[in-house]
Amino acid sequence: MDDLATSKLLGASDTDKVASMVANLLEEFVTLSERVAKLEGSTEAGELQDRINVIVDRVMSPLV
Amino acid sequence: MTNSIFDILAWRDEEIPRVRSLLAMRRFWSASLYPALRDEYEAAISGKVRPQTPDEARPFVDALPGLPRWAWLDRHVQDRLWQDVENMVDARQDELATCLTQRDEDQGAFEIDSDQAYPAYYEQTDFHRQTGGIWQDDRGAAVYAMGARVIHIGKNDNFGLHDVFARDIECETPKRILDLACGFGKTTFSLKKKYPDAVVEGIDLAAPCLRLGRRMANDWGLDINWRQGDVEHLPYEDNSFDLITATMLLHELPLPSIRQTFAEANRVLKPGGILVALENPLMGEPLRDVLTQYHSQIIMEPFHFDFRLANMPDFARDAGFAQVEDKPWFPFGGSAASMQGPKDWLTPWRWTEARTN
Numbered sequence: 001m002d003d004l005a006t007s008k009l010l011g012a013s014d015t016d017k018v019a020s021m022v023a024n025l026l027e028e029f030v031t032l033s034e035r036v037a038k039l040e041g042s043t044e045a046g047e048l049q050d051r052i053n054v055i056v057d058r059v060m061s062p063l064v
Numbered sequence: 065m066t067n068s069i070f071d072i073l074a075w076r077d078e079e080i081p082r083v084r085s086l087l088a089m090r091r092f093w094s095a096s097l098y099p100a101l102r103d104e105y106e107a108a109i110s111g112k113v114r115p116q117t118p119d120e121a122r123p124f125v126d127a128l129p130g131l132p133r134w135a136w137l138d139r140h141v142q143d144r145l146w147q148d149v150e151n152m153v154d155a156r157q158d159e160l161a162t163c164l165t166q167r168d169e170d171q172g173a174f175e176i177d178s179d180q181a182y183p184a185y186y187e188q189t190d191f192h193r194q195t196g197g198i199w200q201d202d203r204g205a206a207v208y209a210m211g212a213r214v215i216h217i218g219k220n221d222n223f224g225l226h227d228v229f230a231r232d233i234e235c236e237t238p239k240r241i242l243d244l245a246c247g248f249g250k251t252t253f254s255l256k257k258k259y260p261d262a263v264v265e266g267i268d269l270a271a272p273c274l275r276l277g278r279r280m281a282n283d284w285g286l287d288i289n290w291r292q293g294d295v296e297h298l299p300y301e302d303n304s305f306d307l308i309t310a311t312m313l314l315h316e317l318p319l320p321s322i323r324q325t326f327a328e329a330n331r332v333l334k335p336g337g338i339l340v341a342l343e344n345p346l347m348g349e350p351l352r353d354v355l356t357q358y359h360s361q362i363i364m365e366p367f368h369f370d371f372r373l374a375n376m377p378d379f380a381r382d383a384g385f386a387q388v389e390d391k392p393w394f395p396f397g398g399s400a401a402s403m404q405g406p407k408d409w410l411t412p413w414r415w416t417e418a419r420t421n
Contacts, residue, residue, distance in 0.1 A: 049084050
């Protein structure tokens with residue numbers, strides 16, 4: 001086996017899975033965030049969508 | 065008391081954040097990743113002969129560092145969409161089964177062919193990455209209907225785009241109208257609303273979609289006929305219809321099937337009848353056109369790029385249509401110039417209209 005201390009351990013398909021995990025976690029986080037927003041009194045649909053857009057933009061910004 | 069199909073398919077409060085999350089990721093893909101790819105592309109071709117065609121652009125595009133990320137997110141959002149919507153539909157299965165059952169008071173004929181043969185391309189392709197497609201069971205049709213609403217939220221709530229499409233058709237008092245590959249009836253509803261006195265019929269290979277369309281039409285009070293069938297082998301006599309529509313159908317077909325569909329439409333149209341097809345063409349800008357090709361591959365529309373390279377007016381003329389018009393269509397205003405923003409991921413429309421002698 002390759003040197004486990006130095007070799008790249010994740011191949012392309014593994015990276016796909018890790019990226020999917022991150023995106024799935026993001027969706028769960030967004031769901032919770034909206035609940036918080038509602039508890040804080042935000043109910044306007046456009047405002048809630050904008051809030052989620054900002055979160056997604058921040059989390060995904062390293063992809064740009 | 066059974067809920068209406070629209071009540072059943074409406075998003076529940078707890079589902080809306082997931083819809084918003086999908087929309088936000090799709091927005092990031094088109095409004096952030098695509099402009100970044102544009103910058104990379106412009107840097108890559110700087111100082112070189114500017115590519116004029118998709119083939120010339122493809123080597124530059126394939127080498128862009130951001131391309132795998134753009135492609136990955138495209139695929140992920142599509143898969144996430146179906147997974148989320150499948151969960152939503154599964155929570156409604158019992159209600160759906162009751163709602164979709166035929167009722168004595170249902171308007172409109174409903175013909176299912178238990179021996180219906182499916183073309184190989186149709187059976188073998190999970191179009192749009194929807195596992196199992198829309199034709200095998202009622203769950204698939206409902207997943208498709210809810211997924212389509214996510215994709216078009218805001219832009220096509222209550223099928224407004226289809227209403228505009230019907231509005232712009234110039235066909236005076238048609239008596240019989242056929243909507244090809246009608247799915248669950250987005251265009252069919254709009255045709256019946258515009259032409260209430262006409263006999264309007266939707267035909268599709270997917271019986272589950274027809275069941276969904278019948279229930280939606282009845283909940284709206286629209287008297288529409290639904291029939292299972294293949295657009296390449298229309299189960300109608302010659303000279304049967306005044307108007308035939310095909311919205312977002314042709315790009316899902318292999319080129320020989322498009323030719324056969326045109327020939328069948330020409331056969332069943334009356335003299336002076338009209339076929340109107342609505343599609344998304346290429347932009348005529350190399351980077352966008354290559355990315356559009358890749359997007360079609362990613363979301364499993366395997367015939368889309370070949371369709372876009374083919375000349376539909378020629379196909380229509382070859383099938384026997386006498387007059388053919390092919391033009392851009394702007395359902396909500398705009399112009400050709402407004403579609404040319406290099407960093408805007410826009411989807412143009414093309415309206416192809418063919419008349420018989």
